[in-house]
Amino acid sequence: MxxxxxxxxxxxxxxxxPGVAAFAGASLYRLLxxxxxxxxxxxxxxxxxxATAWFPTIETAVRALPARGEIxxxxxxxxxxxxxxxxxxxxxxxxxxxxHEGQLRPPAHLQxxxxxxxxxxxxxxxxxxxxxxxxxxxxxxxxxxxxxWGAWRPPILWITFGAxxxxxxxxxxxxxxxxxxxxxxxxFFTNRKLNLWGSWKLAGAALLPGAVLLTVAIILYGLGGLDxxxxxxxxxxxxxxxxxxxxxxxLFAPKLEAVEPAKKNPF
Numbered sequence: 001m002x003x004x005x006x007x008x009x010x011x012x013x014x015x016x017x018p019g020v021a022a023f024a025g026a027s028l029y030r031l032l033x034x035x036x037x038x039x040x041x042x043x044x045x046x047x048x049x050x051a052t053a054w055f056p057t058i059e060t061a062v063r064a065l066p067a068r069g070e071i072x073x074x075x076x077x078x079x080x081x082x083x084x085x086x087x088x089x090x091x092x093x094x095x096x097x098x099x100h101e102g103q104l105r106p107p108a109h110l111q112x113x114x115x116x117x118x119x120x121x122x123x124x125x126x127x128x129x130x131x132x133x134x135x136x137x138x139x140x141x142x143x144x145x146x147x148x149w150g151a152w153r154p155p156i157l158w159i160t161f162g163a164x165x166x167x168x169x170x171x172x173x174x175x176x177x178x179x180x181x182x183x184x185x186x187x188f189f190t191n192r193k194l195n196l197w198g199s200w201k202l203a204g205a206a207l208l209p210g211a212v213l214l215t216v217a218i219i220l221y222g223l224g225g226l227d228x229x230x231x232x233x234x235x236x237x238x239x240x241x242x243x244x245x246x247x248x249x250x251l252f253a254p255k256l257e258a259v260e261p262a263k264k265n266p267f
Contacts, residue, residue: 014205015212020245021252023205024198031201035172036165038208042215043164047157049222053091055153061087061094062145069141074134076116090224109228114140124228168211176204179246187250194253202253206245210238 011026013019014034023031064086070077076098083097083104093108098116105111111122119130132138139145180200187194194202217234220226226234 011205014208014245017245017248018252020202020205020209020249024194024202024249024253026201028201031204032169035169035204035208038211038215039165039168039172042168042211043161045215045218046164047161049218050160051157053089053222057087057089057092057094059149062149063142065140065142065145067141067143069139071132071138071140074117074132076114076132076140078114078116078140124232172204172207175207175242176200179203179206179242183246183250186247187253190251191256192250192253193256194250198253199250202249203246206249207242209245210241213241214238 011019011022011030012034014023023034066078066080068077068079076096078096078098080096082099083095083101085104085106086094086096088094088106088108091109093106093111094114095104095106095111096114097104100113100115100120104113105122109123111120113120113122118132121128121130139148177200180196180203183203183206184194184196184199186192187199214234217226217231217238221228221231
């Protein structure tokens with residue numbers, strides 16, 4: 001027995017088809033460790049984007065609120081003039097337009113417009129209406145919201161970090177459960193050493209290059225290198241990248257050795 005033939009390739013990088021294929025023979029713990037590393041990188045990127053792109057605009061909007069104001073019985077009590085702009089940035093804007101007259105339409109990628117009875121969210125995909133809750137009273141003034149925002153800002157970032165990390169790990173496991181069969185079929189028809197369990201691990205690794213693409217796209221979007229349309233295109237492309245690696249990875253798995261026919265007994 002040749003020990004070099006039985007040695008499994010060391011799985012450490014899922015950014016190339018051979019690297020993805022190596023995870024088919026690796027342990028589950030190694031796959032989860034690498035996935036967790038990529039999940040942490042993606043979660044850190046999302047938290048960075050919130051802290052630098054959205055939160056400064058939210059803080060400005062809170063400081064621009066009047067000293068009095070509340071939402072009671074599903075209606076906004078607004079003592080100032082309307083329409084009014086609270087804060088505006090490249091990514092996010094807050095306005096108050098009690099009658100939704102449409103006089104304020106900042107060029108931000110997402111606009112939150114507070115009306116008398118509801119909230120309008122405007123984005124590239126159109127708008128969405130959200131009603132105010134009728135069963136409780138919500139503060140809508142600088143006096144109450146400014147200290148509350150200061151207290152909740154760090155927990156929101158930590159909750160986001162944990163939710164993104166856990167969500168990615170769960171989604172990668174779920175998608176691997178869906179994708180492993182096509183990977184196994186590719187390996188089966190190309191005569192590769194790839195069983196069902198190895199196909200599941202390969203599928204889990206094949207999702208990571210797309211995650212890297214989307215993580216980089218979020219960074220470029222936050223730095224102004226991509227617009228919202230290009231970010232949406234990157235989001236769609238990260239699925240395609242996963243599919244490409246899913247079907248290319250099995251082609252780099254070890255080939256099945258040909259079985260020589262038994263020699264006939266000359267006697």
